[in-house]
Amino acid sequence: MTSENNNNGALSGVKVIDLTRVLSGPFCTMLLADMGAEVIKIEPPKGDNVRNQGDMVNGYSSYFAQFNRNKKSVILDLYKETDKELLKSLLSDADVVVENFKAGVFNKMGFNYETLKSINPKLICASVNGFGSKGEMSNRPAFDFIAQALSGFMSLNGTDETGPMRAAMPISDLVAGLYCSFGIVSALYSRVQTGKGQQVESCLTSSLISMMAYLSSESFVTGKAPKKSGNNHPILAPYGIFQTSDGEVAVAPASDKFCDIFLESTDLTNLLEDDLYKNNANRMKNRDSLNKIVNEKMVLKSSDYWIKKLNDAGCPAAKIVSLPEALNSQLIKDTDMVISSNGPEDRQIKMTGFAVKLSETPSKLYRPPPLLGEHTEEILKKIKK
Amino acid sequence: MTSENNNNGALSGVKVIDLTRVLSGPFCTMLLADMGAEVIKIEPPKGDNVRNQGDMVNGYSSYFAQFNRNKKSVILDLYKETDKELLKSLLSDADVVVENFKAGVFNKMGFNYETLKSINPKLICASVNGFGSKGEMSNRPAFDFIAQALSGFMSLNGTDETGPMRAAMPISDLVAGLYCSFGIVSALYSRVQTGKGQQVESCLTSSLISMMAYLSSESFVTGKAPKKSGNNHPILAPYGIFQTSDGEVAVAPASDKFCDIFLESTDLTNLLEDDLYKNNANRMKNRDSLNKIVNEKMVLKSSDYWIKKLNDAGCPAAKIVSLPEALNSQLIKDTDMVISSNGPEDRQIKMTGFAVKLSETPSKLYRPPPLLGEHTEEILKKIKK
Numbered sequence: 001m002t003s004e005n006n007n008n009g010a011l012s013g014v015k016v017i018d019l020t021r022v023l024s025g026p027f028c029t030m031l032l033a034d035m036g037a038e039v040i041k042i043e044p045p046k047g048d049n050v051r052n053q054g055d056m057v058n059g060y061s062s063y064f065a066q067f068n069r070n071k072k073s074v075i076l077d078l079y080k081e082t083d084k085e086l087l088k089s090l091l092s093d094a095d096v097v098v099e100n101f102k103a104g105v106f107n108k109m110g111f112n113y114e115t116l117k118s119i120n121p122k123l124i125c126a127s128v129n130g131f132g133s134k135g136e137m138s139n140r141p142a143f144d145f146i147a148q149a150l151s152g153f154m155s156l157n158g159t160d161e162t163g164p165m166r167a168a169m170p171i172s173d174l175v176a177g178l179y180c181s182f183g184i185v186s187a188l189y190s191r192v193q194t195g196k197g198q199q200v201e202s203c204l205t206s207s208l209i210s211m212m213a214y215l216s217s218e219s220f221v222t223g224k225a226p227k228k229s230g231n232n233h234p235i236l237a238p239y240g241i242f243q244t245s246d247g248e249v250a251v252a253p254a255s256d257k258f259c260d261i262f263l264e265s266t267d268l269t270n271l272l273e274d275d276l277y278k279n280n281a282n283r284m285k286n287r288d289s290l291n292k293i294v295n296e297k298m299v300l301k302s303s304d305y306w307i308k309k310l311n312d313a314g315c316p317a318a319k320i321v322s323l324p325e326a327l328n329s330q331l332i333k334d335t336d337m338v339i340s341s342n343g344p345e346d347r348q349i350k351m352t353g354f355a356v357k358l359s360e361t362p363s364k365l366y367r368p369p370p371l372l373g374e375h376t377e378e379i380l381k382k383i384k385k
Numbered sequence: 386m387t388s389e390n391n392n393n394g395a396l397s398g399v400k401v402i403d404l405t406r407v408l409s410g411p412f413c414t415m416l417l418a419d420m421g422a423e424v425i426k427i428e429p430p431k432g433d434n435v436r437n438q439g440d441m442v443n444g445y446s447s448y449f450a451q452f453n454r455n456k457k458s459v460i461l462d463l464y465k466e467t468d469k470e471l472l473k474s475l476l477s478d479a480d481v482v483v484e485n486f487k488a489g490v491f492n493k494m495g496f497n498y499e500t501l502k503s504i505n506p507k508l509i510c511a512s513v514n515g516f517g518s519k520g521e522m523s524n525r526p527a528f529d530f531i532a533q534a535l536s537g538f539m540s541l542n543g544t545d546e547t548g549p550m551r552a553a554m555p556i557s558d559l560v561a562g563l564y565c566s567f568g569i570v571s572a573l574y575s576r577v578q579t580g581k582g583q584q585v586e587s588c589l590t591s592s593l594i595s596m597m598a599y600l601s602s603e604s605f606v607t608g609k610a611p612k613k614s615g616n617n618h619p620i621l622a623p624y625g626i627f628q629t630s631d632g633e634v635a636v637a638p639a640s641d642k643f644c645d646i647f648l649e650s651t652d653l654t655n656l657l658e659d660d661l662y663k664n665n666a667n668r669m670k671n672r673d674s675l676n677k678i679v680n681e682k683m684v685l686k687s688s689d690y691w692i693k694k695l696n697d698a699g700c701p702a703a704k705i706v707s708l709p710e711a712l713n714s715q716l717i718k719d720t721d722m723v724i725s726s727n728g729p730e731d732r733q734i735k736m737t738g739f740a741v742k743l744s745e746t747p748s749k750l751y752r753p754p755p756l757l758g759e760h761t762e763e764i765l766k767k768i769k770k
Binding site for chain 1: 394395396397398408412416420439440441442446447448450451452498516517519520521522523525526527528529530531533534535536537538539540541542543544547548549550551552553554555556559560561563564565566567568570571572573574575577578579581583584585586587588590591592594595596597598599600601602603604605606607608609610611613614615616618619624626633635637639696699700701702703704705706707708709710711712714715716717718719720722723734735736737738740741742743744745746
């Protein structure tokens with residue numbers, strides 16, 4: 001416990017030196033900061049590039065805010081030996097260092113693991129990279145889109161007509177960041193017993209591979225790629241998106257029981273006596289005609305009507321909403337998933353909330369996203385020369 | 386530290402009572418088991434439904450294996466008072482309990498948080514649910530497809546032609562499971578200081594909301610939905626999927642510098658002197674004609690040729706591979722992302738590897754996915770009557 005930051009968060013007292021930029025690494029360290037860790041973001045004199053990207057509020061990047069709240073900002077020019085020495089001082093009494101340079105770059109800067117361990121044997125040294133740190137691929141330039149392509153992730157989405165379809169958000173960066181934070185806290189917990197630090201590593205492709213465990217279970221056995229099923233379920237019918245009188249609803253009858261409920265709610269129980277549709281196997285074979293029959297019923301009433309009726313009967317169903325609709329919805333209010341910075345007026349900015357809730361040590365907005373170098377003086381004056 | 390399981394994993398000595406079934410919860414507890422926790426999966430006499438689903442190897446479900454390795458299986462019939470008492474005994478010296486019942490169900494079974502705290506004040510009580518535990522939605526039936534619809538996630542994927550497009554894998558379940566495990570370990574770390582347990586909760590929609598932080602930063606400022614851009618980048622060109630002489634490659638020139646490299650590699654540097662394409666803004670306006678010009682060059686050579694040339698020059702590029710191709714690739718070997726059970730012959734089965742690597746307390750396959758009730762006797766005989 002080396003930090004002076006005691007804020008009652010789960011990771012209160014944990015000091016993190018954050019050398020990350022852009023996305024996967026800053027997301028990882030923000031998750032630690034949200035849990036109460038003191039995260040000191042080391043930035044080059046020009047700042048993290050993201051400070052100048054995306055939509056701005058009073059000259060302040062909303063994109064930067066989404067990935068850097070609850071951190072302190074310290075400027076160091078790591079091309080200068082004097083500033084490298086300052087970094088070493090910071091690392092000497094830190095608990096965690098996180099970097100997301102391309103594999104090998106931190107080594108070349110003079111910070112291989114042996115050096116880090118000699119500076120501070122209790123230090124947990126974490127990295128998020130593209131393709132791991134072993135083998136030919138580890139040196140290649142990485143990017144979320146490439147990880148989606150290389151992991152098989154893209155190949156599974158979409159339909160035969162669309163071909164491979166990426167997820168629009170940089171999902172591999174965020175999952176890899178989350179995995180790294182899980183690994184870091186596990187290493188912190190382990191350190192309580194062992195007294196020793198260690199290395200923690202996550203990467204973009206492995207993170208996506210792990211997210212595909214359900215579909216991989218099929219490929220492991222059959223050796224084949226799962227069939228692309230678009231918005232249909234690969235092995236269940238009826239299921240998917242249906243037209244209503246005023247829009248569309250997603251319906252997910254995930255078992256025979258739910259299918260019965262769905263057909264009853266749409267007044268189509270008679271289909272279960274029809275050879276074409278009497279069981280799931282037959283319904284899968286005749287999915288097109290089945291969906292047409294279901295749609296003829298669904299289109300007679302509004303989305304709200306169907307969602308209430310189906311949910312009341314226990315069948316999962318919902319509107320397909322746009323991102324702004326979601327962010328303004330009652331659900332998001334009830335789950336506190338949009339918060340607003342309590343900082344100075346020119347830094348009041350909306351942000352995504354905390355996705356995991358702890359009752360006794362809840363995540364909080366301790367501080368607004370930092371101005372560049374806002375905490376340089378505060379942090380550096382603590383370093384004993 | 387109440388468990389007799391000491392295996393040198395990061396969570397060695399942590400005892401987890403696992404009441405989860407199907408997907409999000411079992412993924413969460415498997416992540417804890419992979420880190421060395423002793424996870425005791427409580428199953429009803431018929432077992433987790435997943436045991437009988439998906440593709441089988443020697444009568445053994447590959448789907449079940451993907452989410453339940455490293456756990457012990459104990460049969461309890463929680464409809465019986467005697468078995469509820471056994472559960473209470475197990476909880477009395479456990480560190481963590483995890484459930485993913487619909488919100489409120491565990492309460493109705495007689496296990497509200499006050500009761501759990503009275504049984505064991507150090508217990509960390511975790512749940513993964515659909516839509517949180519407050520508000521109208523919390524009682525609705527949940528399913529990944531519905532969470533993708535309600536969170537805005539689906540609305541962002543695909544193109545104007547395809548409409549909303551789900552990710553093919555149950556991504557909300559897995560991210561929520563991962564978030565819950567991050568929250569649990571944070572609570573364990575906090576307990577070292579406070580001596581007290583607490584509640585931890587994650588849910589499907591909040592998990593997806595957090596994955597969309599990059600795109601939400603735009604919606605927060607503009608109030609508008611990000612434009613659907615399919616496989617194109619929303620604000621960069623050229624970028625995306627290009628045809629080659631023998632397939633397709635994904636290319637991600639994520640800045641002006643990378644764009645220069647890409648155009649140089651394709652012998653198209655002259656485009657930078659053309660008014661139509663001289664800067665990114667103009668290239669975005671004329672993306673269709675630009676992509677056509679780039680494709681005319683790309684189609685002359687093979688995918689392997691372009692990937693080597695672009696990567697050597699520092700520009701991210703890769704083949705779009707199928708899931709089986711990915712699982713068999715050198716990258717997945719180098720990152721150890723496919724492992725095989727070391728259990729009895731009839732339980733040798735392939736599984737996804739560990740997505741976060743710890744150097745001193747690495748995740749391991751401690752035990753194969755358990756047979757139903759395999760550890761009932763071992764665990765129950767330890768309970769002091």
